[in-house]
Amino acid sequence: MGAALQSSTPRPRLVTAMLLAPAGVLFVFMLLVPLVVILVFSFGERAPAGGYAPGFTLDNYANLPARGKAFLNTLTLAPLGTLLTAIIAFPMAYFLAVRCDPRWRVTLLVLVMAPFWTSQLLRYYAWIMLLGAKGIPAWLSFLGFPDFRIINTPWAVLIGAVYGFLPLMVPPIYVSLEKLDKRLLEASADLGATPIRTFFQVTLPLALPGVATGSMLVFILLMGDYILPQYLGGGKVFFIGNALVDLFLQSRNWPYGAAVSVALVGIMFVTIVLYMRFVLGKADQRRAALV
Structure with a gap:
């Protein structure tokens, strides 16, 4: 009877395969197949x-x-925008996870995500109005700083990047900090460590997985952004996003646009793999040292 029951029970591997099959098929047809098509196009010729x-x-x-100028702008401003977003998001996430009254925590998290409720274009x-001639530059001119131009500059793009992608950076860091054992902070203070030293030796290393996840999300979206x-x-x-729109829709040079796309995907893949291995490796080493 036991043998019959065992034979009628589905094999765990078969059940796992059946559960993963829909997602696997969707992954192949929605991600890998388009990449293969783009790769094939990149070796073709313009009709x-x-x-x-x-x-x-x-x-x-x-x-x-x-298209070196587009690559240079993207590879300069996308990492810099990601870094600035992480620097601004970390204190917000730390306050929400460690210092904030639990009664207000959910409300403040909702307010952080509120910008996503409206169109990115709007x-x-x-920001065009704020950074234009009648916005912040006019206020600066009134304070004695004339001829201060922000719109249509790399600074405007960085401001838009931080504002637009901050809601993607705060939640992953918040999740990592929420799991932080406050006894470690107390132990560090009891051992004579200053708050700054505690931050760099305890808080930041334990929050690195969240920082890495948020940075990856922001970096990927910035690398391919067109509207910003x-x-x-x-x-x-x-x-690069602007270059791709020009090549595919205006110049209609699909093979060249496909080659630019393949180069962009390759750069993003190598960068993300190296970054995640470095950051998560450092986090594991620090976590092991604390334990």
Whole structure:
């Protein structure tokens, strides 16, 4: 009877495979197949009327330096915007997780996420008004700082990046800090450590997984963003996203656009893998040292 019951019980591996099958099929067709198509297109040629013509050439990759300005802006401003967002998000998350009254915690978290309730385009239009000639520069001119221009500069893009992606950075850091054992902070203070030393040796290392997760989310979205540099950069701060729109929709040079896309995906993949291995490795080492 026991043998019959055991034989009628599904195998754990089979059950696991059946549960993962829908997500696996969706992953293949929604992510891997488009990437394969883009990769194939990147080796093709531009058709006479635009679009894709079958072929095999490496000229598209050889011409990548022609979009060097877009790559440079993206690889400079995207990491810098991610860093600034993390620096601003960390004190907010720390206050919510450690210092905030639990009765107000949920309300404040909802307020942090509130900007996502409105259209991204509308929010950037609001920043165009604030950073334009009649906004903050006019106030600065009144205070004695004339000819101060913010809109259509890299600074405007960075301000928009921090504002637009801050709600994505705060929750992961908050989750990591919420699990922080406050006895470790008390022990550090009892051993004579200053608050700054406690922060860098206890709080920050234990929060690194959340910082890494939030940074990855913000970095990926910034690397491929089109609306932010288009509106706050005024077309003068050109990102890869802007280059792709130009190549696919205006120039209709699909193979070259595909090569730029493949290069962008490759850069993001290598950067994220190295960053996550470094940050999470440091976090594991510090956690082991504390234990």
